[in-house]
Amino acid sequence: MQFANYQTEGFHDEMFDNAGIPREEAKLLVDTIESLDDGQFLRCQRSAERILLQLGITFNVYGDSAGTERIFPFDLIPRIVTAHEWAWVERGLKQRIHALNLFIDDIYHDQKILKDKIIPEEVIKSATFYRPQCIGVNPPRGVWCHITGTDLVRHGDGQIYVLEDNLRVPSGVSYVLENRDLMKRTFPQVFEGLRVRPVDDYPSRLLEMLQTIGPRGAKENPTVVLLTPGIYNSAYFEHSFLAQKMGIQLVEGSDLIVQDKKVWMRTTKGLRKVDVIYRRIDDDFLDPTAFRPDSLLGVPGIMEAWRANNVALANAPGNGVADDKVVYAYVPDMIRYYEGEDPILPNVPTYLCWRDADRQHVLANLDKLVVKAANEAGGYGMLIGPHASVKEREEFAEKIIAAPRNYIAQPTLALSRVPTLVEDHFEGRHVDLRPYILYGNEIEVLPGGLTRVALRKGSLVVNSSQGGGSKDTWVLAAPPEHELVQNGSEG
Amino acid sequence: MEENSPLLSRVADAVYWMARYIERAENVARYIGVNLNLQLDLPMNPAQQWQSLIDTSGDGDEFLKRHEEATQHNVIDFLSFDTENPNSIFSCLRAARENARSVRETISSEMWEQVNAMYLHMAGQHLNPGYEWLPEFFRQLRLSSHLFQGITDATMTHNEAWHFTRLGRKLERADKTSRILDVKYFILLPSLRDVGTPYDDIHWSAVLKSVSGLEMYRKKYGRIAPRNIVEFLVMDRNFPRSIHYCISRADNSLRAVTGTEPGTFHYPSERLMGLLRADLDFTPVDQILAGGLHAYLDALQFKINDIDNALLTDFVEWRPQTPAPSQSQSQSQTATAVNGMR
Numbered sequence: 001m002q003f004a005n006y007q008t009e010g011f012h013d014e015m016f017d018n019a020g021i022p023r024e025e026a027k028l029l030v031d032t033i034e035s036l037d038d039g040q041f042l043r044c045q046r047s048a049e050r051i052l053l054q055l056g057i058t059f060n061v062y063g064d065s066a067g068t069e070r071i072f073p074f075d076l077i078p079r080i081v082t083a084h085e086w087a088w089v090e091r092g093l094k095q096r097i098h099a100l101n102l103f104i105d106d107i108y109h110d111q112k113i114l115k116d117k118i119i120p121e122e123v124i125k126s127a128t129f130y131r132p133q134c135i136g137v138n139p140p141r142g143v144w145c146h147i148t149g150t151d152l153v154r155h156g157d158g159q160i161y162v163l164e165d166n167l168r169v170p171s172g173v174s175y176v177l178e179n180r181d182l183m184k185r186t187f188p189q190v191f192e193g194l195r196v197r198p199v200d201d202y203p204s205r206l207l208e209m210l211q212t213i214g215p216r217g218a219k220e221n222p223t224v225v226l227l228t229p230g231i232y233n234s235a236y237f238e239h240s241f242l243a244q245k246m247g248i249q250l251v252e253g254s255d256l257i258v259q260d261k262k263v264w265m266r267t268t269k270g271l272r273k274v275d276v277i278y279r280r281i282d283d284d285f286l287d288p289t290a291f292r293p294d295s296l297l298g299v300p301g302i303m304e305a306w307r308a309n310n311v312a313l314a315n316a317p318g319n320g321v322a323d324d325k326v327v328y329a330y331v332p333d334m335i336r337y338y339e340g341e342d343p344i345l346p347n348v349p350t351y352l353c354w355r356d357a358d359r360q361h362v363l364a365n366l367d368k369l370v371v372k373a374a375n376e377a378g379g380y381g382m383l384i385g386p387h388a389s390v391k392e393r394e395e396f397a398e399k400i401i402a403a404p405r406n407y408i409a410q411p412t413l414a415l416s417r418v419p420t421l422v423e424d425h426f427e428g429r430h431v432d433l434r435p436y437i438l439y440g441n442e443i444e445v446l447p448g449g450l451t452r453v454a455l456r457k458g459s460l461v462v463n464s465s466q467g468g469g470s471k472d473t474w475v476l477a478a479p480p481e482h483e484l485v486q487n488g489s490e491g
Numbered sequence: 492m493e494e495n496s497p498l499l500s501r502v503a504d505a506v507y508w509m510a511r512y513i514e515r516a517e518n519v520a521r522y523i524g525v526n527l528n529l530q531l532d533l534p535m536n537p538a539q540q541w542q543s544l545i546d547t548s549g550d551g552d553e554f555l556k557r558h559e560e561a562t563q564h565n566v567i568d569f570l571s572f573d574t575e576n577p578n579s580i581f582s583c584l585r586a587a588r589e590n591a592r593s594v595r596e597t598i599s600s601e602m603w604e605q606v607n608a609m610y611l612h613m614a615g616q617h618l619n620p621g622y623e624w625l626p627e628f629f630r631q632l633r634l635s636s637h638l639f640q641g642i643t644d645a646t647m648t649h650n651e652a653w654h655f656t657r658l659g660r661k662l663e664r665a666d667k668t669s670r671i672l673d674v675k676y677f678i679l680l681p682s683l684r685d686v687g688t689p690y691d692d693i694h695w696s697a698v699l700k701s702v703s704g705l706e707m708y709r710k711k712y713g714r715i716a717p718r719n720i721v722e723f724l725v726m727d728r729n730f731p732r733s734i735h736y737c738i739s740r741a742d743n744s745l746r747a748v749t750g751t752e753p754g755t756f757h758y759p760s761e762r763l764m765g766l767l768r769a770d771l772d773f774t775p776v777d778q779i780l781a782g783g784l785h786a787y788l789d790a791l792q793f794k795i796n797d798i799d800n801a802l803l804t805d806f807v808e809w810r811p812q813t814p815a816p817s818q819s820q821s822q823s824q825t826a827t828a829v830n831g832m833r
Contacts, residue, residue, distance in 0.1 A: 055600075056592070056607040231593045243596035250596045255499050267497035268651065268748065268806040 001033050001041040003419065006426050012156050012416040013428055014079050025082050025476055032190050033077075045076050045421055048186045057178055057237055072175060073469030075420045076187055079431060079451040083478040086447065089152070089160065092345030093435060094443045095335060097148055100165060101439065102338040104144040104319050108134045118337050119330045126405055127327060128375040129168070129320030131283060133290050137307050139316045140213050141441075146314035147206070147278075148437045149173070149449075152345070156414035161348045163432065165328060168320040169280050172450040172470075173436045174238035177202060177245075179450075179472040195477040197447040202436070203245035206278075209440035210246075213312045214275045222275035225249045225265065227256070229281050229297045234465070239280050253281070258301030261308040276312045277302075283317050325374040325408045326352055349411060353404040362400065362409040366393045369409040370460075371400065384460060386412050415460055418471060420453055430454045432462050433473065448473035498651045502597050504807040505590040506652050509598075509606070510643070510659035512587035516580045516609075517636035518667040519570050522547055524629035525701035530563070532693050541566040547674045550578055567625065572616070580632065584610045599646040605639045654744035658802065661744070665737035666795050671701055672724050673788040676717070695720055702732040721784060722776040734791070735771040741798075742768045748806075760801035767794050 008016055015026045022030040033041060052058075052071040081089070106113050107124060114121045124130055149170025151163040180199050184191070207224065214222035228239035230252050243250035255265050256274065264271035279286060285295040290303035305311045321327065329350040335343045351358040351369070362369060366385050373381030383396045400407045417428035435449035451471040452462035462468040522544050530540060542561040545554045550569075553576055558565040573579040577586075588610040595603050612635070616628070640660070647653050675698045695715045699705040704723065707730055712719040727733035742764045749757060756762040779787045 053611070054604060054608060056603065231589065236592075240592075240595035244600075248596075249496075249499060249502075250594075251499060252501065255501050265497075266500045268500055268503050269497050272497045 001036055001038070001426070003030060003034065003426060006419055006428075008417070008428060010156075011414055011428060011430075012154055012158055014154075014416055014418045014431070015077075016419075023080075025080050028193050029078070029080065029190055032192070041076070041421070042424065044186045048074055048076060048182050051182060051185065052178075055178075057175075072464050073455060074179060074182060075429075075453060075455075075469055075471050076183070077419050077421065077426070078183065078190075078472040078474045079418050079433070080474045080476065081433075081448065083476050085160075086475045087478075088344065089435065090445045092162075092343070093150055093437055093445050095339060095341065095344050096150070096162065096165075096331065097145060097437050097439060097443055099335040099338045100148075100167065100322050100331065101143060101145050103334050104167075104316075104322055105142050106338075107321055108137060108318060113334065113337055116337070118333050119327070123324075123326050123330070124321065127321050127324040129283065129318070129323055131318035131321070133303060133307075134316070134318030137316075137318075138309070139306075140215060140309075140312055143213065143439050144316040144319040145322075146209060146213065146316070146439050148439070149434045150437065152433045152435065153348075153413055154416035156416075160345065161413070162331075162345050163348055164325075165323055165331070166434070167323050168315065169282060170434070170436070171235040171238055171280075172434055172452075173202060173446070174241040175470050176436070176446070176448065176450050176473065178241075179470060183472045194474070195479075196474045197477050199446060199448055202446050203242060205438055205444060205446075206242065207246040207248070209438045209444075210276050210278055210312075210314060212440040213314060215309050215312050218275040218312075223273060224276040224278065225251045225256075225274050227251055227253070227277050227279040227281055227299075229253075229285065233280075235280065242278075248278075253297045253299050256299045256302070258299060258305050261301070261305045261310050263299070263302060263305050263311045274311060276314065278314050283320060286313075286317060323375075325350070325372055326354070326405065329408065348413065351409040353400050353407040353409065358409075359400065359404055362407075363397055365409075366397060368412060370412050371396055371407055371409045374406050374408055380465075382461075384412065387458075387460075412460070415454075418451070418453065420455070420471075422457075427457070429457075430460050430462070431471065447475040496650075498597075498655070500807045502594050502652060503655045504803070505594045506597065507655045507659035507802070509587050509590035509594070510656040511663040512583040512590065513606070513609070513636055513639055514660045514663040515578065515667070516583035516587070517633055518664070518671075519548070519578075519580050519583070520629040520632040520636075521701045521703075522671065523567055523570060524626060524633070525697050527563075527626055527629075528700070529693070529697045543674050544570065547670045548578060549670065550576065581613050584613045594652075597652050599642070601642045601646045602639065605635070605642050609635050609639065651748055654747045657744040658741050658748075661737040661741035662795055662799060664732060665734045665741070666792060668702055668724055668732055668734050668737070669788045669791050669795075671698060672721065673785060676721070676784050691715075699723075704730060704732060718776065718780060721780065725779070726771065726776055738764070738768050738771055745802075758801070758805040760798055760805045763794065763798045763801050767791070767798065 003016075003022075006016070006020070008018060008020060014023075015030070016022055049071065052074060058071050103113060107130070111121075111124075113119055114124060145167045147170060149166045149172060151166060152160050153163045154160050176199055210224045211222055224246070225248055226239055226243040226246075228236060228250055230236065233239070240250055249265065251265055251274075257264055257266065257271070259271075263274045263277065265274050281297055284292045285297045287298045287300060287303040288295045289300045291298075302311070302313075303317065306313050306317065322331075329347065329352055332343045332347055335341060351362050353359045353362055362371065366383070367388075369385045371383040371385065376382070383392060385393065388396075415430035415432060418431050419426040420429040422429075431451050431453045433449050433451050436446040438444045438446075451473045452464070452468050453471055454460055454462045454467070455469045456467050459467065464470075526540060526544055541563050544566050545551050545561055548554075548570060554561070554566075554569050557573070557575075558569060569576055569579065571580045574581055576582060584606075588606050591598060591603055591606040609632075612631075643653070643656055647656075675694070692715050695717065696705055699708050699720065702724065708720065708723050711727075712723065723730060723733065725734050727735060728739075730736060745761060745764055746753065749761060751757045751761055754765075756765055
């Protein structure tokens with residue numbers, strides 16, 4: 001397979017520079033792929049897809065007829081991140097998560113940041129995911145965001161920006177692990193000569209983290225379970241995958257009951273106490289007595305058990321207040337306020353439609369901007385101005401005027417691209433990157449993360465529900481220190 | 492056993508049914524495969540022969556809603572490919588896979604991949620593949636079910652969840668062996684004029700073949716004789732598809748789950764299982780035949796149903812003091828399609 005006709009078309013390409021020359025870190029990979037016989041690459045790609053189906057690594061599509069399963073398309077060309085750049089991303093993510101966690105704790109306690117007028121109070125009080133039920137709660141170690149999946153994008157200027165924080169129930173990490181496994185099975189030769197940092201230890205790290213957040217008085221080896229909405233949930237594969245890799249029970253709401261403000265699971269031998277719950281159910285559905293009364297998925301009374309510190313929940317309820325896209329705009333200010341530092345990773349410039357000046361600007365420039373609902377995820381409730389019809393823009397203008405608090409706008413980013421197999425040749429496709437960050441005793445970042453790719457030509461929407469696929473992400477290790485020492489002392 | 496990793500009631504139910512459904516699919520494939528073979532040898536009314544398969548399945552009413560006549564084509568369609576018939580091979584494999592999917596973290600990856608492969612193979616078949624392909628199709632199904640059982644025994648810790656898979660598999664197999672014997676005995680016995688003819692032999696051989704028992708029967712008894720066949724399929728201590736063998740293994744698994752001493756009981760399911768096992772242990776075959784085989788097998792099927800219900804009550808549907816959301820009969824999985832996640 002040759003890259004001879006590959007065009008970067010003026011976009012920032014992760015593999016080739018603007019002159020079409022492979023970047024330093026990608027040279028070996030380009031050479032390997034170009035040395036393959038015709039058809040060999042295609043065979044690897046097909047065999048990867050077949051394996052995905054055999055393994056049943058599929059997701060359910062909402063709004064599609066019941067039981068529709070699709071594989072999450074996987075593309076064999078990886079995205080490469082250099083050791084140097086990754087070190088910077090990791091520092092930036094740790095700083096950001098630390099500040100966000102302090103912010104959530106502050107919001108549910110003294111609200112200093114509101115009193116000091118850094119963030120307007122009405123922004124918080126009107127945030128959909130602000131939960132007064134969480135006021136005064138002290139989760140173990142003061143940690144609220146145990147697992148985060150921050151979305152990063154690279155713009156045409158070469159700069160990496162934070163697009164979204166995803167603090168509530170971020171999904172996708174199973175694909176990071178499966179993608180790597182799939183690459184090793186189908187295309188092992190590409191790893192030769194490269195120091196790709198492993199990702200396989202994520203389940204161990206996750207389990208260790210969950211075990212450290214046990215409630216006070218829990219036994220030394222606390223009982224940890226993963227709470228899923230069930231097999232009809234689009235991320236069910238991931239729930240069972242992670243439970244299996246961690247060796248913990250996968251439970252549904254009906255498996256748990258609350259008695260004496262403690263959480264128990266129903267087993268063949270009677271009730272067994274549960275100490276830590278990695279819950280993959282949104283706040284809204286977690287406890288019908290505290291949130292939506294119509295939820296069939298949750299566990300009545302679980303919020304009381306959590307508030308009484310008899311069970312730990314990861315992530316902590318209420319942390320979605322920081323997922324609000326209006327609150328997002330204030331994260332750089334938060335970092336300065338809590339950390340006394342400038343943010344390492346920049347935000348995408350964001351217009352808040354509830355500000356009169358911003359709204360005027362947004363309405364006048366709908367054809368250039370991306371408009372997002374403040375509380376939606378998964379690529380829903382979004383307008384990509386340059387790709388939208390006049391009618392769609394008019395409809396969005398009405399929505400913005402009707403509920404300005406619910407909308408934000410950002411410049412349309414020229415997301416960077418990675419070569420992607422299209423039929424029998426390579427074309428550039430836009431990507432983002434979602435690294436996963438764990439926060440127990442300390443903050444740890446999984447090297448790499450999920451690279452999502454918009455498979456439709458020209459599309460900027462990478463979500464799996466909207467025609468997105470994924471790629472393996474290779475974070476390269478820095479050369480081992482002994483090599484540096486050797487070169488230094490003997491060279 | 493396994494005090495440190497207790498088994499969720501829901502998971503116990505799911506692995507039990509996963510195993511039962513695969514065993515059920517295998518048995519349907521067995522009946523059809525043997526019948527296809529049999530019809531090449533027999534001059535008798537083929538409709539009666541295919542009707543007996545519907546009778547074996549116990550779904551005669553369902554069949555009549557869809558088809559007028561028990562032709563080969565209709566019967567095979569109904570029992571294998573009909574997506575609406577809840578006991579068709581297709582439906583069994585779909586249900587087995589849905590159950591497996593809900594307990595992927597409990598079973599081994601290899602088991603999941605095998606159930607998934609069986610379902611995908613069946614789902615890719617959509618329609619009756621045509622007469623010339625059918626024998627091979629059903630042979631493959633049998634083999635893939637054996638593969639699943641082998642994988643289960645070889646890759647899954649023989650823990651409490653494994654014992655629930657064995658309970659499901661053995662109870663289903665005991666039920667199916669009793670049904671095939673019942674139907675064949677019912678149909679064959681009245682035709683006294685065939686006794687001693689080659690057809691008699693062929694028909695009884697087919698009964699044994701459908702449980703892969705002909706060769707093993709020959710080793711033990713030699714000549715084909717209805718009394719001996721009944722003894723072999725009901726009472727044999729070592730043939731793995733005999734009813735006695737299945738019930739005694741199911742009883743062993745139940746006791747492994749509960750830890751109750753043999754000869755005593757703590758749960759109602761243990762009592763019912765123990766009674767049935769003792770009955771099989773100590774009833775002479777001639778007494779069964781004297782009382783009527785049909786009546787005996789009919790009662791046996793009811794007893795197996797009672798055990799199934801008791802297992803559900805003892806381990807799955809028991810209720811703590813606080814009312815929890817109720818789940819109807821284990822296998823009408825409530826569709827909790829609401830969700831709150833991206």
